[in-house]
Amino acid sequence: MATIGQAWETESGREILVLTVIGVVFSQFTGSKPYVRILRQRQEIDPIGSYNWQFETENGIASNEQGRLRPISGQRGSEEALRAEGEFKYTSPEGVPVYVNYVADEDGYQPQSDLIPTPPPIPEYIIRSLEWQRNHPQQPTRKF
Numbered sequence: 001m002a003t004i005g006q007a008w009e010t011e012s013g014r015e016i017l018v019l020t021v022i023g024v025v026f027s028q029f030t031g032s033k034p035y036v037r038i039l040r041q042r043q044e045i046d047p048i049g050s051y052n053w054q055f056e057t058e059n060g061i062a063s064n065e066q067g068r069l070r071p072i073s074g075q076r077g078s079e080e081a082l083r084a085e086g087e088f089k090y091t092s093p094e095g096v097p098v099y100v101n102y103v104a105d106e107d108g109y110q111p112q113s114d115l116i117p118t119p120p121p122i123p124e125y126i127i128r129s130l131e132w133q134r135n136h137p138q139q140p141t142r143k144f
Contacts, residue, residue, distance in 0.1 A: 014082075022063065036061075049082070063088035072106055081106040
């Protein structure tokens with residue numbers, strides 16, 4: 001079974017992942033109205049590896065993404081990697097507007113949103129403890 005990272009490395013894998021995300025978003029809004037009209041849709045694909053697409057529906061779902069190949073330094077010298085940047089928005093069933101911006105590149109999928117949970121700040125006593133441990137490394141014990 002392939003991981004999301006492995007699937008992202010192939011063009012068909014990226015398409016399947018993007019369509020899956022779109023399908024999940026659309027499935028949240030299939031209540032009493034079975035069909036949602038697409039207000040705008042556009043796709044542009046450049047033969048050298050860049051692309052962009054966008055769409056917007058009548059129920060407020062909108063998404064866009066642009067991607068391009070860019071040089072990176074790899075283990076085998078100079079390589080190219082796809083960098084995709086995009087965003088999507090919709091309204092949750094609770095009526096909360098959801099906005100997500102993301103970047104997907106050789107470092108993985110990196111979403112940003114006010115609704116993504118973040119860990120609490122590290123308590124001051126833990127920071128002090130880590131600093132003390134860094135300044136007082138444990139000495140190796142002698143075995144007789």
